[in-house]
Amino acid sequence: MTTSFLSQYGDEIATLTLEHLWLTGAAMLSASLLAIPAGIWLTRSPGWAKPVIGVTNVLQTIPSLAMFGFLLPLPWLGERAARIAIVALAAYALLPILRNTYAGIRGIDPTLIEVARAIGLTDAQRLLKIELPLAASFIFAGLRTATVTCIGIATIAAAVGAGGLGELIFRGVASVDNRLVLAGAIPAALLALAADGALGLLERRFKISDSQGSTR
Amino acid sequence: MSAALEFQNISFEIGQGRLLLDDVSLALEEGTVTAVLGRSGSGKTTLLRTANRMIEPTRGHVFVSGLSIDSVSVVELRRKTGYVIQETGLFPHFNVERNIGLVLEAEGKPREVRLRRSNELLELVGLDPATFSQRFPHQLSGGQRQRVGLARALAAEPKILLMDEPFGALDPLTRAEMQDMLRSLLKRVQTTVLLVTHDLDEALYLADRVVLLGDGRVIANLPRDQFFRSEQPEIIAYARAFHRGESANVKDGAA
Numbered sequence: 001m002t003t004s005f006l007s008q009y010g011d012e013i014a015t016l017t018l019e020h021l022w023l024t025g026a027a028m029l030s031a032s033l034l035a036i037p038a039g040i041w042l043t044r045s046p047g048w049a050k051p052v053i054g055v056t057n058v059l060q061t062i063p064s065l066a067m068f069g070f071l072l073p074l075p076w077l078g079e080r081a082a083r084i085a086i087v088a089l090a091a092y093a094l095l096p097i098l099r100n101t102y103a104g105i106r107g108i109d110p111t112l113i114e115v116a117r118a119i120g121l122t123d124a125q126r127l128l129k130i131e132l133p134l135a136a137s138f139i140f141a142g143l144r145t146a147t148v149t150c151i152g153i154a155t156i157a158a159a160v161g162a163g164g165l166g167e168l169i170f171r172g173v174a175s176v177d178n179r180l181v182l183a184g185a186i187p188a189a190l191l192a193l194a195a196d197g198a199l200g201l202l203e204r205r206f207k208i209s210d211s212q213g214s215t216r
Numbered sequence: 217m218s219a220a221l222e223f224q225n226i227s228f229e230i231g232q233g234r235l236l237l238d239d240v241s242l243a244l245e246e247g248t249v250t251a252v253l254g255r256s257g258s259g260k261t262t263l264l265r266t267a268n269r270m271i272e273p274t275r276g277h278v279f280v281s282g283l284s285i286d287s288v289s290v291v292e293l294r295r296k297t298g299y300v301i302q303e304t305g306l307f308p309h310f311n312v313e314r315n316i317g318l319v320l321e322a323e324g325k326p327r328e329v330r331l332r333r334s335n336e337l338l339e340l341v342g343l344d345p346a347t348f349s350q351r352f353p354h355q356l357s358g359g360q361r362q363r364v365g366l367a368r369a370l371a372a373e374p375k376i377l378l379m380d381e382p383f384g385a386l387d388p389l390t391r392a393e394m395q396d397m398l399r400s401l402l403k404r405v406q407t408t409v410l411l412v413t414h415d416l417d418e419a420l421y422l423a424d425r426v427v428l429l430g431d432g433r434v435i436a437n438l439p440r441d442q443f444f445r446s447e448q449p450e451i452i453a454y455a456r457a458f459h460r461g462e463s464a465n466v467k468d469g470a471a
Contacts, residue, residue: 111301111303111305112305112307112308114270114305115299115301115305115307116307117270117294118268118270118294118299119294119295119299119318119319119322119368119369120291120292120293120294120295120296120297120319120322121291121318121322122291122322125322129318129321129322130307133309134307134308134309
């Protein structure tokens with residue numbers, strides 16, 4: 001029975017998994033490109049930290065179905081369901097990335113920042129050689145949280161016709177077919193695990209050393 | 217000839233007209249060690265930090281070899297000014313070699329130059345390069361860390377070396393060892409040193425000239441021998457207070 005189910009739906013599961021991956025990948029990329037620089041900027045102008053993080057916090061509290069609904073009537077965005085999905089998912093990804101980038105850099109021992117300035121590193125050198133490497137595990141933790149959240153929420157994007165594994169879940173719910181629900185839910189869960197693992201590996205490569213010792 | 221480092225009428229105001237430094241003038245001759253002595257809150261660290269523009273004084277100017285330090289870029293000034301602090305501030309994600317070579321790296325010097333310099337400096341501060349060069353800060357003792365910090369400060373052959381309570385966090389035995397090491401090192405390195413300390417014995421042991429700072433003003437500025445023998449009441453009061461504090465520490469330690 002399982003084999004016949006897989007032979008019937010296998011291709012569709014694969015296509016929808018790829019679609020799911022594309023939606024979350026595009027959302028994560030745009031969210032990172034926005035939130036990491038914004039987080040760095042906030043460490044330079046900490047007065048803005050509260051309002052900016054507050055706004056991303058509010059975004060986070062909007063129920064996902066409502067978020068997709070809000071975006072539907074907007075021009076350009078509303079034309080393609082995938083656009084709505086990517087923007088909505090990116091909005092959810094902003095907070096963890098932004099907050100962790102900001103907190104990661106602000107949490108660095110102030111003596112180290114002071115020394116970095118005092119020995120004559122330029123602002124860019126201080127950021128690239130000292131601050132980002134020392135905050136890397138924080139920033140990656142934010143990226144991982146955001147990715148897992150995104151993969152989960154992306155299943156709901158099917159409600160506005162954006163595709164992805166939610167398609168199978170919604171169809172399974174409508175036709176009271178648990179096999180279809182699982183055919184959507186299991187790959188989504190595996191995807192989340194795989195993405196989390198991949199980011200973990202990337203984090204290890206990104207770290208310049210193994211010295212995450214006592215000094216932090 | 218102009219002094220290697222000169223503070224001219226430096227004042228530093230911290231709001232409501234309170235002065236942390238009040239019209240301090242001080243000249244350091246080239247190749248000498250000057251200790252600035254004082255209690256906490258006397259303004260000694262603030263004075264030191266005006267020399268590499270970590271603090272901009274409210275009034276007054278600092279000159280290096282007769283040139284105002286405002287005439288060069290702040291990055292360049294800091295690269296040419298060694299800086300050693302009590303907390304060391306070694307970067308935990310860099311090994312010893314990279315910590316020492318960081319200023320040279322920032323200047324774009326190639327790796328083999330940095331490696332050679334780092335090994336040279338490790339020898340100079342009494343650490344075996346083969347053993348220590350690849351270690352990370354958390355694998356070092358407090359004294360070793362302070363030696364690496366000193367090596368890093370000397371990497372770009374600075375004309376001026378600023379030391380802010382460099383041995384303040386070390387136990388008395390290690391501190392004495394470090395003072396010996398620094399004294400012999402300074403004979404070999406041509407640099408002008410500004411040493412900020414509250415430790416009278418350290419000042420007398422290491423410095424050619426001792427400056428006593430109190431409430432942001434220069435109370436005494438004398439060659440070591442004269443400072444040692446001085447009958448000036450403020451100096452005697454400081455010496456008494458210091459030694460009383462020291463013996464209290466010893467008693468605490470024994471108890």
